[in-house]
Amino acid sequence: MNQFVQILTKYWGYGAFRPLQEEIIRSVDQGKDTLGLMPTGGGKSVTYQVYSLSKPGICLVITPLIALMKDQVENLNQRGIKALAIYSGMTAQEIKIAMDHAAWGDYKFLYLSPERIATERFRERINQLDVNLIAVDEAHCISQWGYDFRPSYLRIAELRDLLPDVPVLAVTATATEKVIDDIQDQLKFRKKNVLRTSYYRSNLVYLVRNEEDKINYLVKAVQKAKGTGIVYVKSRKLTREISDLLRENEVSADYYHAGLPSKIRSAKQEAWKSGKNRVIVSTNAFGMGIDKADVRFVIHLEAPDSVEAYFQEAGRAGRDGKPAWSVLLYNNSDKVKLERNVVKVFPEPDVIKRIYEAICNFYQLAVGFGKDQSFEFSMGAFASSFSFQITTVYNSLKILQREGYLELTDELDNPSKVYFQVDRDDLYKFQVANAEFDGFIKLLLRSYTGLFTNYVSIDEELMAKRANVSPDLVYQFLTRLRTQRIIDYIPQKKTPFIIFVKERIDLDRLKISKENYEDRKRDYIRRIDAVVHYASSGHKCRSQLLLQYFGETESVRCGKCDVCMERNELNVSKYEFDTLCEQIKKVLLEPCFYENLLPKIDGKPDNVVKVVRWLLENEKIVYRVDNRMEWRKG
Known part of the structure; x- marks a missing residue:
């Protein structure tokens, strides 16, 4: 058993790696900069964790989501x-202690949010760390062509x-070919080196259902479906409404979104993971870092605004390799909503500038001041x-972030924390006095x-129960001990932060570039x-469409999606259908009459007619x- 498998077995209990994991580890072990592309649930984090554990020193892990970082x-x-x-959001004392531990405390992993890289404190201490690997999680965030670009990632x-x-x-x-190249360029790879598995999931069936009454269809589908599932919606309000509706129809369901307190979110996750609740209705906040292999279905009530987001969320079904379904409910209103969303996502430049000025005034920042300062932001x-x-x-801040003026962190839900500022001897003297x-x-x-x-991390309510006193009294004691410099007490807070990357500038100098x-x-x-x-295509296998988007152009039809199932009803084999399609397409690149088309196609006449009729019904021929x-382009 090699050392990497030994580490995997010791800490994770597995006797063998999943596909590609060991190849990625060995690539890094040879000193090569490496980009690993693995599907959702493929075990990406294990690659850098196992490698780093095999070497002396510490691994720097850059990841964008604080909640995911804390979970890991x-x-x-x-x-x-x-x-x-x-x-961001930690106090200077917290950061100092964490860096001391990273330098001298035999720690193996230091997780960093990307904006911390630029801080003087981190740069001063970096040389004290014995770093064995720089791991970049969610690496698509470094590419301006990625669906979740974060400018702070460029600091990596x-x-x-x-x-x-x-x-x-x-x-x-998830990364397209353009993003794959950009990731390697932005990270200054010494040599291009991509290791990937196919995005094809043989056990996952993709379905699109064109439904005017989506809610009614959803209820019936979830009632019929077996096993655990996720229903994705776009608003926090809708998570609760749909969850209530499912419960009214005797489906054990709960709702989840980022606005809930941390304890409640954790309880909801656990109830769903343990099977107490069969269905979780959530915004896209749910899923990152959730390790549940036996999800049998994922249903999107509304169309997401990128294929990347859909593919990642849909891919949370069937990680155990058993049959699973990912369903998108779609109708014409989805297209209208998506198109309207463009105006919301890209406010007018004058509006963006007004919001920048208002934020600076909100924190009473003068022109020329504010660089590297962070503020709690409601x-x-x-x-x-x-x-x-x-x-x-929100969308104006995203554009200002792209321009490098400021950073908006994800919402932080930090429990209260305590640290003794005196040693045990001085504490004993204080207790006596x-x-x-x-x-x-x-x-x-x-x-x-x-x-x-x-x-x-402490829980004031739990301490109050143990002491049989009110939480308010616990809070008073903690505050008084902090005042006397016995402890540092940081009360619980739940807020995002704004970090000013640059000093405040005059509005006439604030540029919104064509690129951004x-x-x-x-x-x-x-x-x-x-x-x-x-969502609207009815002529090509759903799996093939998704894979083609990510650059896999040679994939085969899945035979199980709604498009493939409809084709199967023609009683024409997959091979014959594809062969006839290719012939028809070549002929109809030059328009011709129906009666002139049929003699030019080599195949059984009845089957040719069936395929032509199917292509007409699905508007591939018009x-x-x-x-x-003629063959319809696009």
Whole structure:
């Protein structure tokens, strides 16, 4: 058994790697910069975790979502692997302690949000770390052509200059050929090196249902379906409404979105993962880092705004390799909504500038000040103060982020934390001199470990129950101990942060570039068109359409999607259908009459007629004004 398999077995309990995992690990082990493309649920994080555990030193993991970062750190710690995280919203003292641990505490993984790379504190300390690997999770975020581009990811390339001999492993589940090339360029790969598995999922059946009454169809479909499922919707309000409706129809369901408190989200996840609730109705906040292999169906009530997003969410079904279904409910209103969304996603440049000015005024920043400062940001409070629509604020911030003026972090849900600022001897002296605090300090020390070496998450309500006092009294004790500099106490907070990457500038100097507005808008429209094409197409296998989008042009028909099943009813074999289609297409590139077409096709006449009729019904062949037929382009 080689060392990589030994590590996998020791910490994860598996005796063998999934496809491609070991090839990626060995590629990095040979010192090669590597881009690993693996489908959702393919075990991307295991590749950099196993490699780093096989070497002395620490792995830097760059990942965009703080919630996902915290989940991975917790999972590693539960496996007995020392890991920690640094992200916006932590205090200077928290960051200092975390960097001390990373440098001298035998930690194996340091997770970073990308904007931390640019900070002076991190750059000053980076050389104290014995870094064995730079791992870039969700690597498509570094490409301006990726569906979730984050400008702060561009700072990762600066690590190459700070750590010139350290290899880079970038991983992602969804990337087009253009994005694949861009990732490697942006990360300064010394040599192009892509390892990939096909995106084809033989067990996953893709279906599109054109339904005017989507809600009625959804209820009936979920009632009939067996096993666990996810229903994706686009608004938080709808998660609750659909969940309530399913329960009214005797389906055990619950709802989930990013606006719920952390404890409630965790409880809902666990209830669904354990099978207590069969269906979870969620926004796209649900799924990242959720490891549940036996999801039998994923249903999208509305069309997402990119094929990448749909493919990733749909791919959460059937990770155990058993049959599963991914269903998109679609009708003409989806197309209209997607097209209207363009205006929302790209506010007018003057509006974006007004929002920039309002944010600077909100934090009382003078021109020339604010660089590298971060602020808690309540989007609702800000929008209300200045009478902006929340969607307009959010999308304007995204464009300002692309331009490199500021960063908006994802919503942070941090529990309260405590760290003892005095050593045990000084604490004992304080307890003797201040008897009123003695019982509370003992309760704190009995309830939590590690308080002298790190910030530890605490639960005021749990402590109150144990002491049989009110949570308010616990809060008062903690606050008074902080005032006396015995502890550092950081109360629970739930908010995103805004980080000013540059100092405030005058509005006449604020530029919204063509690349980050017109070009991105055109790219966004292209993505919407691709979704509409996928949903409205009735002539090509769903799996083939998806794979073609990601550059796999030689894939075969799945034989199980709604398009393939309709073809199967013709009683024409898959091979014969495809052969006749190719012949008909070649002939009809030059328009001709129906009676002139049939003699030019080599095949059984009855089958030729069936295929031509099917192509007409699905509008791949159309009649011109002069009654000649032609192959429809696009």
